[in-house]
Amino acid sequence: MTDRPLALVTGASRGIGAAVAEALSDTHRILLGGRDAESLAALAARLPDAEPWPVDLSDEAAVAEAAAGIDRLDVLVHSAGVARLGEVAGSPAESWRANFEVNVVAVAELTRLLLPALRSANGHVVVINSGQGLSAREGWGPYAASKFGVRAFADVLRAEEEGNGLRVTSVYPGRTDTEMQQAVVAGEGGEYDPAKYLRPESVAGAVAAAVLAGPDAHLTDITVRPRPHR
Ligand SMILES: NC(=O)c1ccc[n+]([C@@H]2O[C@H](COP(=O)([O-])OP(=O)(O)OC[C@H]3O[C@@H](n4cnc5c(N)ncnc54)[C@H](OP(=O)(O)O)[C@@H]3O)[C@@H](O)[C@H]2O)c1
Structure with a gap:
């Protein structure tokens, strides 16, 4: 890897995370997070300076071991996520736990482990x-x-770490054309029309805008809504 700034992007094996890795690859070295080793290897081969970071984020010991190898980190993008939907009446504890495990607990724990590395670089956390x-x-x-x-997590992290030089950005996309959205629409029983949804590259563009903003600027919250397109 070169001496360009380093970004770790979770959920980079597909969808929004893969697009974010691609968008940052002109300016950053990238660690590609995810469990699907084949997809990570394929993306690493296409990008100029990227390598797989294959970790199951719900495996606390594996995360700690993988994070221990990083002592300076400029950008941490949390894109890994799961969407277990359902009405309250039909959602058992397991469904709540599955969402919270990856979407909240893993985000908080990975950030905690990497805070020293992020502080060293006056780094940036994007959720x-x-x-x-x-x-x-x-x-x-x-x-x-x-x-x-995880919105509360990001707000608290920003308040606590801004004084240590960190930037923290929450990005709020609407429906985006990824495998997650395909599963959501299949569950709803509707027809899947990608023209109604955001492209992952557009969400990645918002992330890049926050990351590449001048050091005087802190983009804290970015909402990206889909606009029908053909
Ligand atoms: N798609 C949408 O409409 C939409 C809208 C708003 C927000 N979002 C949010 O955007 C983020 C990305 O979503 P997406 O649509 O790109 O989803 P996706 O296509 O389903 O991709 C999810 C990513 O998360 C990773 N992941 C899931 N569980 C993991 C675990 N235990 N350990 C490590 N990696 C794990 C997957 O990697 P592996 O399978 O390789 O582990 C995959 O790379 C999520 O936080 C989601 O909530 C999505």
Whole structure:
């Protein structure tokens, strides 16, 4: 790897995380987080200066071991996420736990482990939240609650770490054309029309805008809504 700034992007094996890795790859060395080793290797081969960082974020010991190898980090993008939807009446504890485990607990723990490395670099933490983290809809309870939770996490982290030179950005995308959205629409029983949804590259563009903003600027919250397109 070269001496360009280093970014770790979780959820980089597909969807929004893969697009973020691509968008930052002109300016940053990238560690590609995810569990699907084949997809990570394929993306690493396409990008100029990237390598896989294959870790299951719900495996605390594995995360600690992988994070221990990083002593300076300029950018941490949390894009890994799961969406287990359902009405409250039909959502058992397991469904709430599954959302909170990856969407909140793993985000907090990975950030905690990497804080010294981020502080060393006056670094930047970006959390891919969701429109559901701003306004919760019926049928989305367990996922929306996790996104409200991770919004609180980002707000608190910003308040606590701004004095240490960190920037913290929450990005709130609407429906985006990824495998996660395909599963959501399949569950809702609707027809999947990608033209109605954001492209992952557009969400990645918002992340890049925050990361590449001048050192005097701190973009704290960015909402990106889909606009019908063909
Ligand atoms: N798509 C949308 O409409 C939409 C809208 C708003 C917000 N978001 C948010 O955007 C983020 C990315 O979503 P997406 O649509 O790109 O989803 P996606 O296509 O389903 O990708 C999810 C990513 O998360 C990773 N991941 C999940 N569980 C993991 C675990 N235990 N350990 C490590 N990695 C894990 C997956 O990697 P592996 O399978 O390789 O582990 C994959 O790279 C999520 O936080 C989601 O909530 C999505």
